[in-house]
Amino acid sequence: MDIDGRELRNALGRFATGVCVVTTVDERGNALGLTANSFSSVSLDPPLVLWNLQNGSDAYDAYARPRRFAINVLSAQQLALSNQYARKGDHLLDPAHFRHGRHGAPILRDALVSFECELHAAHEGGDHLIIVGKVLDVSGRPGGNPLLFFSGAYRELH
Numbered sequence: 001m002d003i004d005g006r007e008l009r010n011a012l013g014r015f016a017t018g019v020c021v022v023t024t025v026d027e028r029g030n031a032l033g034l035t036a037n038s039f040s041s042v043s044l045d046p047p048l049v050l051w052n053l054q055n056g057s058d059a060y061d062a063y064a065r066p067r068r069f070a071i072n073v074l075s076a077q078q079l080a081l082s083n084q085y086a087r088k089g090d091h092l093l094d095p096a097h098f099r100h101g102r103h104g105a106p107i108l109r110d111a112l113v114s115f116e117c118e119l120h121a122a123h124e125g126g127d128h129l130i131i132v133g134k135v136l137d138v139s140g141r142p143g144g145n146p147l148l149f150f151s152g153a154y155r156e157l158h
């Protein structure tokens, strides 16, 4: 059975997710942020998480082989950040939006939770690269509601 791309995208969109901004530093030392909802937990021991990077991303080089990166889970108040860091070719982090993590990755201020990682593995996955990170540090704030993504639109918990 041939699967229609649009149908598949719509079907996959029926899986509700949170929204993250993945942050890292490029080779010139610029802090970057890219919106992603492909985040998933992988393993507790060792502590591993993953996200998937589009092969065609303008920021591919910085994100495909990062020494350190962080996955920042957005709160319902951070919808504007999600849109800002989803703009094509425009991933420079606003200095007001981040602090430096203990292990060198930029950490988004006011995220629900941030996982600071070192690169554990990268696997080819069709038109995406599966990036597995080993969690070095977890920070965040208690409480707060998540920003959600479902059927191509942002949602909030009710």
Ligand SMILES: Cc1cc2nc3c(=O)[nH]c(=O)nc-3n(C[C@H](O)[C@H](O)[C@H](O)COP(=O)(O)O)c2cc1C
Binding pocket: 019, 034, 035, 036, 037, 038, 039, 051, 052, 053, 054, 056, 057, 058, 059, 060, 082, 085, 086, 087, 088, 089, 090, 091, 149
């Ligand atoms: C809600 C949402 C989720 C996204 N999830 C991903 C993702 O998991 N992986 C990814 O590579 N891009 C994802 N994107 C797209 C990127 O944020 C961004 O739009 C794209 O990378 C821009 O093109 P560029 O990378 O060439 O600059 C997502 C965008 C939105 C709005």
